[in-house]
Every structure is written in C-alpha cells, then in structure tokens.
Amino acid sequence: xxxxxxxxxxxxFIGLGIMGRPMAHNLLRAGHRLVVHSRSRPPVDELVAAxxxxxxxxxxxxxxxxxVITMLxxxxxxxxxxxxxxxxxAHVHAGDLVxxxxxxxxxxxxxxxxxxxxxxxxYVDGPVSGGxxxxxxxxxxxxxxxxxxxxxxxxxxxxxxxGTIVHxxxxxxxxxxxxxxxxxxxxxxxxxxxxxxxxxxxxVDAVKVRQALLGGFAASRVLEVHGQRMLxxxxxxxxxxxxxxxxxxxxxxxxxxxGVPTPALAVALDGFRALxxxxxxxxxxxxxxxxxxxxxxxxxxx
Amino acid sequence: xxxxxxxxxxxxFIGLGIMGRPMAHNLLRAGHRLVVHSRSRPPVDELVAAxxxxxxxxxxxxxxxxxVITMLxxxxxxxxxxxxxxxxxAHVHAGDLVxxxxxxxxxxxxxxxxxxxxxxxxYVDGPVSGGxxxxxxxxxxxxxxxxxxxxxxxxxxxxxxxGTIVHxxxxxxxxxxxxxxxxxxxxxxxxxxxxxxxxxxxxVDAVKVRQALLGGFAASRVLEVHGQRMLxxxxxxxxxxxxxxxxxxxxxxxxxxxGVPTPALAVALDGFRALxxxxxxxxxxxxxxxxxxxxxxxxxxx
Numbered sequence: 001x002x003x004x005x006x007x008x009x010x011x012x013f014i015g016l017g018i019m020g021r022p023m024a025h026n027l028l029r030a031g032h033r034l035v036v037h038s039r040s041r042p043p044v045d046e047l048v049a050a051x052x053x054x055x056x057x058x059x060x061x062x063x064x065x066x067x068v069i070t071m072l073x074x075x076x077x078x079x080x081x082x083x084x085x086x087x088x089x090a091h092v093h094a095g096d097l098v099x100x101x102x103x104x105x106x107x108x109x110x111x112x113x114x115x116x117x118x119x120x121x122x123y124v125d126g127p128v129s130g131g132x133x134x135x136x137x138x139x140x141x142x143x144x145x146x147x148x149x150x151x152x153x154x155x156x157x158x159x160x161x162x163g164t165i166v167h168x169x170x171x172x173x174x175x176x177x178x179x180x181x182x183x184x185x186x187x188x189x190x191x192x193x194x195x196x197x198x199x200x201x202x203x204v205d206a207v208k209v210r211q212a213l214l215g216g217f218a219a220s221r222v223l224e225v226h227g228q229r230m231l232x233x234x235x236x237x238x239x240x241x242x243x244x245x246x247x248x249x250x251x252x253x254x255x256x257x258x259g260v261p262t263p264a265l266a267v268a269l270d271g272f273r274a275l276x277x278x279x280x281x282x283x284x285x286x287x288x289x290x291x292x293x294x295x296x297x298x299x300x301x302x
Numbered sequence: 303x304x305x306x307x308x309x310x311x312x313x314x315f316i317g318l319g320i321m322g323r324p325m326a327h328n329l330l331r332a333g334h335r336l337v338v339h340s341r342s343r344p345p346v347d348e349l350v351a352a353x354x355x356x357x358x359x360x361x362x363x364x365x366x367x368x369x370v371i372t373m374l375x376x377x378x379x380x381x382x383x384x385x386x387x388x389x390x391x392a393h394v395h396a397g398d399l400v401x402x403x404x405x406x407x408x409x410x411x412x413x414x415x416x417x418x419x420x421x422x423x424x425y426v427d428g429p430v431s432g433g434x435x436x437x438x439x440x441x442x443x444x445x446x447x448x449x450x451x452x453x454x455x456x457x458x459x460x461x462x463x464x465g466t467i468v469h470x471x472x473x474x475x476x477x478x479x480x481x482x483x484x485x486x487x488x489x490x491x492x493x494x495x496x497x498x499x500x501x502x503x504x505x506v507d508a509v510k511v512r513q514a515l516l517g518g519f520a521a522s523r524v525l526e527v528h529g530q531r532m533l534x535x536x537x538x539x540x541x542x543x544x545x546x547x548x549x550x551x552x553x554x555x556x557x558x559x560x561g562v563p564t565p566a567l568a569v570a571l572d573g574f575r576a577l578x579x580x581x582x583x584x585x586x587x588x589x590x591x592x593x594x595x596x597x598x599x600x601x602x603x604x
Contacts, residue, residue, distance in 0.1 A: 106504060129518055141518055145506075166514045169506050176506040177514050180497035184520035187493035190566045194489070195482035198553070201560040202408060204447075204471050204478040212468045212479050216431050216443050218486035220522030251500070258503040259596050263569040264492045270565070294561050 009033055011157065012065030014058055014081055014088075015102070016043035019128070020071035022136040023101075023161050027069075028052060030160040035064040058082075062091035068098050069157065074246055075104040082112055094120030099154045101142070101161075103127040103182075105250050106175035107257055109145070113171035122150035123171055126158060127178035131239055139163040143181070145173030179254055182247040186268035188222040189288050196230050197292035207231055226286035235283040235290070242281030245272035311335055313459065314367030316360055316383055316390075317404070318345035321430070322373035324438040325403070325463050329371075330354060332462040337366045360384075364393035370400050371459065376548055377406040384414055396422030401456045403444070403463075405429045405484075407552050408477035409559055411447070415473035424452035425473055428460060429480035433541055441465040445483070447475030481556055484549040488570035490524040491590050498532050499594035509533055528588035537585040537592070544583030547574035 013024045016038035024047050028034050035053040037060065038044050048054050055061040058081045061068055068088060072078045078100060082088050088098060098116050100109070100123070113123035124146035134140040140162040144151055151167045158165045168177045195218075199209040210227045213219065229235060248269035255262040271288045275281055280290070315326045318340035326349050330336050337355040339362065340346050350356050357363040360383045363370055370390060374380045380402060384390050390400060400418050402411065402425070415425035426448035436442040442464040446453055453469045460467045470479045497520075501511040512529045515521065531537060550571035557564040573590045577583055582592070 143514055164517055166510070166517075168510045168514060172504070173506045173510075176501055176504045177511050180501050180511050181515050181518060181520045183497045183500065184490075184493045184515060184522075184525065187496070187566060188486075188490055188520070188522065191486045191489035191493070194557075194562070194564045194567055195485045198485065198557055198560065198562050198564070199478055199482050201562045202474070202478045202556070204475045208468070208470045208475075209479050209482050212443075212445055212470060213483050213486060215466050215468075216483060217523050217527070218483045218490070220486075220490065220524070221519050222522070223486065225519070254504070255496075255500055258500065260496070260500050260503045261594055262496045262500065263572070264489060264566050265496055267565045267569060292563055 006033070007064060008066045010035055010065040010067075012037070012055070012061035012068035013071070014038070014061055014068065015071040015077070016040075016047060017071065017073065018132050019135045021046070022132070023071060024052065025050060026138045026160055027157065032160075035061055037061050057086045058088045059086040059091045062088050062096070066093065066096045067153075067157070068096070070098070070100045070102060072102040072104070074102075075108050075250065078102055078104050078112070079108070082115075089115055089119065092116060092119055092121045097122040097124070097150060097153050099124045099126055099157065101126045101128055103178050103247055103250070104175060106172045106179060106254050109175045110172040113146070122147065122153065124150050124154045125171060125174040126154065127174050128162065129178070129181060134163075135161075142166070143168055143174045143177040145169055145171050145175065179247070179251045182244065183251050183262065183265050185222060186244055186248055186272070186285065187264045188220055189226050189286055190264070190268045190271060192223050192227050193230060193286070193289040193292045196227060197289060197294065201294045229284060229286040230289040235287040237282065238284035238286070240281065241272050241275040241283050241285045241287055244285040245269065245276050245281065248272055308335070309366060310368045312337055312367040312369075314339070314357070314363035314370035315373070316340065316363055316370065317373040317379070318342075318349060319373065319375065320434050321437045323348070324434070325373060326354065327352060328440045328462055329459065334462075337363055339363050359388045360390045361388040361393045364390050364398070368395065368398045369455075369459070370398070372400070372402045372404060374404040374406070376404075377410050377552065380404055380406050380414070381410070384417075391417055391421065394418060394421055394423045399424040399426065399452060399455050401426045401428055401459065403428045403430055405480050405549055405552070406477060408474045408481055408556050411477045412474040415448070424449065424455065426452050426456045427473060427476040428456065429476050430464065431480070431483060436465075437463075444468070445470055445476045445479040447471055447473050447477065481549070481553045484546065485553050485564065485567050487524060488546055488550055488574070488587065489566045490522055491528050491588055492566070492570045492573060494525050494529050495532060495588070495591040495594045498529060499591060499596065503596045531586060531588040532591040537589040539584065540586035540588070542583065543574050543577040543585050543587045543589055546587040547571065547578050547583065550574055
C-alpha cells in the first residue's frame with residue numbers, strides 16, 4: 001500500500017483515558033488501522049500491543065492518519081492538542097477529517113472547527129453520554145455537529161463506538177446539545193435531592209414519595225435512577241461529581257457568553273463544587289443529596 | 303330518615319372554586335347527599351340548583367354533615383374555615399371525618415389534624431394534582447396522609463374524585479408529597495427552560511435538542527410536555543405560574559422550618575414571582591422560559 005493510500009485508511013486517536021482507551025480498542029477490533037497518542041504511556045503501550053501504531057505527538061498522528069478522533073478531558077487539553085507547532089492544525093492535510101468526541105466548550109468548538117475549515121479539513125464535534133460502560137460496550141449516545149457531508153464521513157466510526165447517533169446541526173451543535181443535557185441532568189438531580197431530603201426531614205417515607213411522584217409530572221429518568229441511589233445512599237459512580245462540575249463550568253461560561261441567565265445551573269454547580277471541595281468529587285453526581293439531607297436516611301420512615 | 307342518620311350520610315363540601323366546583327358536582331352525580339358552602343355565591347347557587355343543600359357557614363356544614371371535604375386556595379383560607387366560633391373545629395362531632403384536599407402547609411396540616419384528633423374526629427389530607435381537567439373528569443391524582451382507618455373511610459369519596467390514589471403515610475404525608483412534587487416539577491421546568499434557552503441562543507435547533515435529550519438521562523415528563531410548550535411559545539394554562547408561586551412559598555416555608563436547604567426551589571420561586579410581578583402570573587408555569595430566553599423563539603433554527 002502506498003503511503004498516501006495507507007494514510008487515507010488510517011484513523012488517528014488522541015486521548016486514551018477512561019473513555020478513550022476502550023473506544024480505541026473497539027475501533028481496532030472493528031478492523032480499523034489505528035495510530036494512537038496519549039499523554040500517559042501505559043494505555044499507548046497497551047493499544048500498541050493490541051495492534052495500533054504509536055505516535056509521539058499530535059503532529060505525528062496528523063502525518064499518519066487522514067481521520068483523527070480526539071477524546072480529551074477538557075477544553076484546554078483539546079486546545080493544546082490542536083494548537084502550536086506540534087499540534088493537529090499545523091499538520092492537518094486538506095480533505096482530512098477531525099472528529100472531537102470530548103465534552104468541551106461549544107464556542108471554542110466553533111472557533112477550532114472554523115480553523116480546520118480554513119485549512120480545507122472537515123470537523124465534527126461528537127460528544128457522548130453513556131459513560132465508561134457505554135464506551136466499553138460501544139453503546140454511547142453521540143450528539144453530533146458538523147456539515148452533512150462531514151457527519152456522513154464520521155458516521156461509520158460513530159457506528160462502531162455508539163448506539164444512538166443524532167446529527168443535531170452545524171459545528172458546535174453537538175457540544176450545545178451535550179451542554180443542554182448536562183444542565184438538565186444536573187439541575188434535575190438537585191431538584192430530586194431537595195424534594196427527597198424534604199420528605200425525609202418531614203419524617204415521611206421517601207420511598208413512597210418517589211413512587212407517588214413517578215406517576216405524574218414529576219416523573220423523570222433522574223427521579224427513577226438517581227432518586228433510587230439517594231434512597232439507598234449508594235453513591236459509587238456512575239458519573240463523578242467532579243466531572244459534572246467540569247461540565248457545569250463549561251455550560252456556565254457558554255451561557256454567560258450568550259447572555260442566557262442560568263441561575264438553577266449555578267445552584268447545581270455550587271453543589272458539585274462543594275462535593276469536590278470536601279473530598280467527595282469522586283462520588284456519583286447524585287451525591288448532591290448529601291448536601292441537602294439533614295441527617296435522616298431518605299429510605300427510613302419515622 | 304332521622305336527623306343523626308341523615309347527618310351520617312351527608313357529605314359537606316367547603317370551597318367551590320375552579321377545582322372544588324366540579325369535584326362537588328361529581329360527588330352529587332355519584333349519588334352523595336351534599337351540603338355546600340363557599341365564599342362566593344354563584345357556585346353555591348349552581349350546586350343547590352343541581353341538588354345540594356346550602357350552608358351559610360362552616361359551622362352549618364359541620365352541623366349537617368359527618369364527613370366534610372375542604373378545597374381551599376391556601377393555608378390561611380383553611381385556617382379561617384377551621385378556626386373561630388363559626389369554624390369546623392368548634393362544631394365537629396366526635397367520630398366525624400374531615401378531608402382537606404387543598405394544597406397547604408404540611409406543618410399547619412399536622413397542627414390542624416391534631417386539633418381535630420383532640421375532639422375525637424378523624425383527619426385526612428389529600429391534596430391533588432391533575433388540575434381543572436382532572437377535577438372535571440374525576441381523574442385527579444390524590445396523595446393522602448392520615449391513619450389507615452381514616453384513609454379507608456375517605457377512600458370511597460376519593461374514588462369518585464380521582465384516578466390514582468396513594469396513601470403515603472400519617473397526617474401531613476399527603477401535603478409533604480405534594481410539596482415534593484411541586485418542588486421537582488417547578489425546578490425541572492426551570493432546568494428545561496435554561497437548557498432550551500441556551501440552545502436557542504446558540505443558534506441550535508431546540509426542537510432537535512429536546513428530541514435528543516428525551517433519549518437519555520435528561521428525559522422527563524416536563525421536558526416532554528412543558529418543553530414542547532416552550533418550543534411552541536404556547537403558555538395558555540395548564541397550571542398557572544401564580545399558583546405555582548403559592549405552592550413554592552409553602553414549600554420554602556416548610557423547608558425552612560425543617561432546616562432543609564432548597565436553593566434550586568428558591569430559583570424557581572423567584573421566577574414564578576417575576577412572572578406574577580410582571581403581569582404574567584396567569585400564564586402556564588412553563589412561561590419561566592420567557593425569563594431565560596434571549597429573544598430567539600426556541601423552535602427557530604438560524
């Protein structure tokens with residue numbers, strides 16, 4: 001195979017953390033030729049042992065692969081992979097495709113996507129939900145932004161990694177959708193926490209209250225799943241409070257830039273920060289309940 | 303029929319407002335002998351024309367009926383019907399049953415219930431959800447508090463008035479459940495309003511965002527129903543913002559008494575107050591969206 005032909009058929013993967021590592025394995029297993037890069041060495045060694053090629057920098061990934069997936073912890077991590085002399089942007093070729101699956105700032109996403117566009121490369125933002133379990137099982141929900149053509153190019157990769165795949169709109173629309181999702185989930189957890197804490201403090205059986213509420217307009221997946229965690233005092237993650245704090249900060253920044261008031265998000269953000277500041281950031285985000293409960297376990301009737 | 307026998311088989315109904323009037327009609331239609339009282343005259347005349355007996359005061363209701371249902375706008379209204387020389391408490395007989403279906407303060411409910419208990423009368427709190435439509439159709443959801451025996455005595459009346467009937471716990475448990483319900487619904491509306499306003503302000507199609515969110519952990523009845531109202535700009539009630547403001551004030555007071563922090567409730571309460579203060583209190587509670595939207599209709603993509 002000629003070098004350009006090999007490059008066209010190679011997928012780059014940058015960021016082999018809790019999410020990225022199993023996603024890269026899934027791409028390998030699906031038969032993709034993969035070149036990987038990550039800040040820490042052990043997951044790179046592991047992927048190389050499984051058949052991937054090693055790259056020492058984002059630049060080397062861009063030189064080896066015409067399609068590059070990034071899966072990074074936060075906006076500055078993405079920026080450092082994209083920018084600078086060893087960054088993707090300086091080494092991308094016209095006609096390439098960059099697919100960022102991190103959860104990052106929607107407005108930064110638009111700027112980055114536009115910068116790739118100026119170099120003739122396509123860009124798709126495809127943040128996910130479904131957590132480590134979804135990454136391992138290849139059942140992530142993917143909310144994508146980008147042109148119709150770029151989305152169609154990314155789709156075969158998304159189909160390896162995800163179950164539900166929605167193309168919401170142009171570049172950034174995936175990140176906006178993820179932001180809306182994390183806003184609603186975070187604030188709904190806070191709502192359920194306050195309500196069940198109130199019931200417990202009033203000496204009413206919160207198990208029955210949750211059951212009664214599930215029958216009406218208060219019904220939600222959060223009341224179902226996270227409400228049950230609160231009743232059980234079961235706060236092993238799931239989705240960690242410190243990661244929801246990160247997402248909430250992104251949303252707050254985006255909302256501020258757009259002039260949208262988000263006072264309920266601010267409440268949830270304060271809660272996630274209080275958990276992180278008190279050494280409970282590794283607990284599930286439903287641990288917001290611990291900040292509202294006045295001592296009585298929710299499941300215990302008096 | 304002897305006077306005591308007639309009294310035993312008569313149901314009193316106090317409060318013939320938007321909710322109480324159709325509920326009283328349903329009891330009449332179900333064959334109950336009914337004595338009614340209300341502050342305003344026209345609904346009393348209407349019920350009398352339909353076959354009910356007229357009472358000039360709560361005292362007259364208590365003298366005529368061994369079971370009395372109250373359906374009043376707020377806690378002070380209930381207190382004024384219960385207390386004083388013409389109030390229910392001064393005229394209730396031992397063995398009678400008082401069933402309050404208003405949405406009022408859970409802690410006041412306990413005090414009032416205990417006062418009736420001291421006079422040998424039973425007390426059940428059975429606040430409802432389902433609105434005017436549920437009241438007319440006899441399909442209200444009823445969340446009840448009281449002893450098992452008193453609840454069983456109230457059940458045949460509840461079955462005329464409601465669809466879903468849940469006995470949550472002792473006196474006050476119905477009001478606590480209603481408070482928890484209104485807290486979750488109010489805060490979830492705020493969450494959905496902020497999220498869809500954010501999506502619209504970012505120029506992303508909020509119709510697609512709502513659809514994507516309904517597939518995951520952000521899913522809720524509120525996102526489904528009230529989210530659609532926000533997309534349509536359709537804020538005809540439904541449940542009026544000023545009534546949710548009243549409920550939110552009750553919840554805030556109860557939470558403060560119990561020492562439960564409810565910062566997200568406070569955000570929703572501020573929103574309902576802002577709607578009421580700006581002459582929009584008669585709109586549906588989903589009109590919280592109007593406070594977060596920065597001008598672009600949610601359903602319009604840019």
